[in-house]
Amino acid sequence: MSQEVQTIEKVSEPLFSKKNRKLLTDPLNDNNPITVQVLGICSALAITVQLKPAIVMSISVIAVLALGNVIVSLMRNFIPSRIRIIVQLVVVAALVILVDQVLKAFVYDVSKQLSVFVGLIITNCIVMGRLEAFALANTPWKSFLDGIGNGLGYAAILVAVAFFRELFGSGALFGYKIIPDSWYIANGGFYANNGMMLLPPMALITVGLIIWLQRAKNTKLIENA
């Protein structure tokens, strides 16, 4: 019986079937890790003051998620279920150390800005959540797509929040001045940067506003009271 099912699966699964594409696109909106599952909030609050660290962080998380998912998926039939969390942690920790070394080698200043938050990817709920909920039960290719999808969903929110925080908090994007100097009150203009945008509460409020917007557009997310 089980053999039959397996053969059927093997036959009817093109690389980018509709189901597989859904793995990639679902986490972008309907099942976004931050705005719907509300996971990985801590790093979203901590490193979204500027766009550059937010993007580097996003890439790191995507890499760890995708690779971790693939590795755990490959091992899924050999991991004793009692010690699966420890095995997952070892995999994730190894990947995070790799990412950390790469960042230190190539973008040292950003890596300093991110400080402990790269190391804290190990405890990012999204990573553990996907390993537990998806990679342990699915094939490597599907797990890879799922990892990329969830990483992109995380990245989309991070970049959106960082965009608004850097634009209104520092008047810049990627460190380049957007708002002309002559607009500032000190230079005889009328404008001032919003200092609250640089504080973590504003990241929480921005995420909240994004959730609000998303639910207004996507009414199936609204729970029945």
Next chain:
Amino acid sequence: MKAARSFFDSVRPHFEKGGKWEKFYPAYDAFETFAFVPGHTAHSGAHVRDAIDLKRTMVTVIFAMIPCLLFGMYNVGLQHFRALGQPDAAFLDMFLFGALKVMPMVVVSYAVGLGIEFAFAIVKKHSINEGYLVSGMLIPLIMPVDIPLWMVAVSTVFAVVIGKEVFGGTGMNILNPALTARAFAFFAYPSWMSGDKVWVNTSGGTVVDGYSGSTILGNLAVTGKAGVGYADWSMAEMVIGTIPGSIGETSKIAVAIGAFILLWTGIASWRIMLMSALGALSMGLIFNAFSGIVPSPEMQGYLGIPFWQHLIIGSWAFATVFMATDPVSGAQTNTGKLWYGFLIGFFGIMIRVFNPAYPEGMMLAILLMNVFAPLIDHYVIEANVRKRLKRVQPVPAKA
């Protein structure tokens, strides 16, 4: 009056179902019920008959704030001319100067806030609530005079949308909207909300020797004395309110008139006001007791000011009368109100004295207690339930 009535009647069909402006019915409804007593009655269920509705409550609170507003306008002018070395300027000059500074803030606050309320009411198809009438007046009264108008507007947007509408509008907010606006401005634009440059408008002239624009609390935090040189404020001035500060809060007499109106009409809770005073006084007494043992002379001076003076310096009085007594964000139970009020006074003075970054602590104390108010109510109700359960405990049958 008749003309107004017939005007409302003539445009009414356009706003009713099927009319061309049907969508804007909430806006029409707001204006009509503002001008006339609403013609509809409750349809079902038991309801309380009372002459006072939400609109009348709000208007009473606004009346109570008018003395503060008028005195604030005068004081803005007075501080301006004093700083420029013309303390003998005519009363009307001072008042008009202040009015020209304050009125635009009032207009911006109302226009922006009510605009958002109208928009939300039309999109969500509910009638427009009157809650903003009070917040809109409070926001300018708790801002410094020199803040740019667009900052007032941004703060108002934040307060109405994040502080109120996301929670469901008037009556559902967990934080006081006016204080939310002020807290936002305080953290977003700190250099326009604190320090010694913002409380007195000195535009168009050179200031007199020894002028300092800092408030009494600002002085106390730095030097441990209420004032030095130019700003050697007396007790009488603190009570009358001819001192620098946020626009509406300086005069304790104007606040007292407001408090009298609110208490006489029964709109504000005397429990909160009384206990806030007791809380502030007890914190002051504790500070007095410890003033001898702190090392720095500045801190000694600040801790050592007579405990009752905490009630007349800074904005304790204004915050207690108009903000702490907000019926929505405050505690609801009578016992809860006692605790809520006491802790506001207690923490307000504690933050004010101990944290140099926040020269005035009342804003943060009230926002903090707003968050805790439901918890206080919860325990008060639990205690009551326990007490009553004890009363009905069955007597164990004798063996």
